[in-house]
Amino acid sequence: MFLTNHDLVDLIDLRRDLHRHPEISGEEQWTAARIVSFLSPLKPAEILTGLGGHGVAAVFEGAASGPTLLFRCELDALPIEEKSSAAYRSTIPGKGHLCGHDGHSTIMTALALGLSRQLPKRGRVVLLFQPAEETGAGAAAVIADPGFREITPDFAFSLHNLPGLPLGHVSIKSGPVNCASRGMRIALSGKTAHASQPETGISPMSAIAALMPALTGLSRSAPPALDFRLATVTHASLGEKAFGIAPGNGEIWVTLRTLTDDGMDELCNEAEALARSAAEDGNLDLDITYDDIFLHCENAPEAVDHLIRALDAEGVPHDERNLPMRGSEDFGRFRAIAPSAMFFLGSGETHPALHNPDYDFPEDLIAIGARIFMRVVRDILE
Known part of the structure; x- marks a missing residue:
C-alpha cells in the first residue's frame, strides 16, 4: 500500500x-x-x-x-x-x-x-x-x-x-x-381567459392531461435489454397561481432514458410526435427543448x-x-x-x-x- x-x-x-x-x-x-x-x-x-x-x-x-x-x-x-x-x-x-x-x-x-x-x-x-x-x-x-x-x-x-x-x-x-438520458421540456401555449369564461381562451389542460400517461406509456423492458426505454414525468405546470384566470400556458418535463444512443433517437422522435399531436388537437403552440443530455x-x-x-x-x-x-x-x-x-x-x-x-x-x-x-x-x- x-x-x-x-x-x-x-x-x-x-x-x-x-x-x-x-x-x-x-x-x-x-x-x-x-x-x-x-x-x-x-x-x-x-x-x-x-x-x-x-x-x-x-x-x-x-x-x-x-x-x-x-x-x-x-x-x-x-x-x-x-x-x-x-x-x-x-x-x-x-x-x-x-x-x-x-x-x-x-x-x-x-x-x-x-x-x-x-x-x-x-x-x-x-x-x-x-x-x-x-x-x-x-x-x-x-x-x-x-x-x-x-x-x-x-x-x-x-x-x-x-x-x-x-x-x-x-x-x-x-x-x-x-444509460443515455436527457431532459425533454414540452411547452404548450394557448390563450388565457377570465375564469368565468374559459371558453373564450385556449387551455393546454386537456393536452397536458393526455400527454402525461402517453409519454410514460413509451416505457418498456429493463436493462440489459437493448430496447430498454423509460420516460419519467418529473414536473408539470399549468397556468398561473390565480383563481380568476383560465390557463393559457403549460409545461411538462420528462426524462427520457435508453440503453443506447440509437435508442434515444427513436424515443425522442416518438415523444415529439406525441407532443405535436396533442398540440395540434388542442390548437396550441408547441416548443420542445432538451437539457441534461447524457450519452x-x-x-x-x-x-x-x-x-x-x-x-x-x-x-x-x-x-x-x-x-x-x-x-x-x-x-x-x-x-x-x-x-x-x-x-x-x-x-x-x-x-x-x-x-x-x-x-x-x-x-x-x-x-x-x-x-x-x-x-x-x-x-x-x-
Whole structure:
C-alpha cells in the first residue's frame, strides 16, 4: 500500500472539507482551488486549470515516452438539502455532496500522492477533476476546451461508488454500463381567459392531461435489454397561481432514458410526435427543448481488461452484478476520444442511495479506489 496512515488522515480531512463546501454544476470555483492547493506541493509536471469551466488536470510524466492514461473524477455537488448530524455536514443551504464526488476527488488526490513519490517509468498520467457532471455538460465542455488537446489520452478510466454493492466490491463489464438520458421540456401555449369564461381562451389542460400517461406509456423492458426505454414525468405546470384566470400556458418535463444512443433517437422522435399531436388537437403552440443530455457510457473491452488485471492483482472481488445501470454518467463522452472504462465500487449493501439527503461517501473506499488506479498505472507504464 503506497498510502501511509498520515496520508489517510490528510485525505479524510480534504474529503470532509470538500463535503462542507458543496458547489453545484458550473459553480465549482472554490472546489477547484481547494484541489489545486492540495496538488501544488506534489509538484506534478503541469497543472491545468479552467478546463471546460472550473476543471483541473494534474499531469505526471515518466522519463521515457509512452501512452497517456487519463483518470477522471468529478467536482460538482447536488442542489439537495443534506440531512446529516455529521460535524462536516454541508454548510451551504440547499446543496450537498450526496453523490460522492467529494470522495471520488479524494481518491484522485490519493493517486496524485502516490505518483508524486514514484513517477511512472514512461508515458504520462493525467488526473482530471471534471466540472458539471451532474448536468451532463462537463465532459463535453472539457473535451471541447483547447487545453484538452495537450492531454488527449490513449486510455481513460473512472469509477463511481455504488450503494447496494458490498463495501469494496467492484462491478465491471464490457459494453454499455450507463444509460443515455436527457431532459425533454414540452411547452404548450394557448390563450388565457377570465375564469368565468374559459371558453373564450385556449387551455393546454386537456393536452397536458393526455400527454402525461402517453409519454410514460413509451416505457418498456429493463436493462440489459437493448430496447430498454423509460420516460419519467418529473414536473408539470399549468397556468398561473390565480383563481380568476383560465390557463393559457403549460409545461411538462420528462426524462427520457435508453440503453443506447440509437435508442434515444427513436424515443425522442416518438415523444415529439406525441407532443405535436396533442398540440395540434388542442390548437396550441408547441416548443420542445432538451437539457441534461447524457450519452450512454460504454466500456471498451481493452480498457476493461486493464482494470480487471488490476483488481485481481489487488485482491479486489468483482463481478458484473447490477450492470448495466439505469442511471447516466457523462464519462460516456470520453469513449469518442480513447478506449474508456468505468467501474463501480460498492458503498455497502444497505448504504443510503445516491442523491438521497442522508447519503455520505464511505471513507474506507479512498484507499481501495486509489490502489486500483495505481495498479493500472504500474501495469501499463512500468
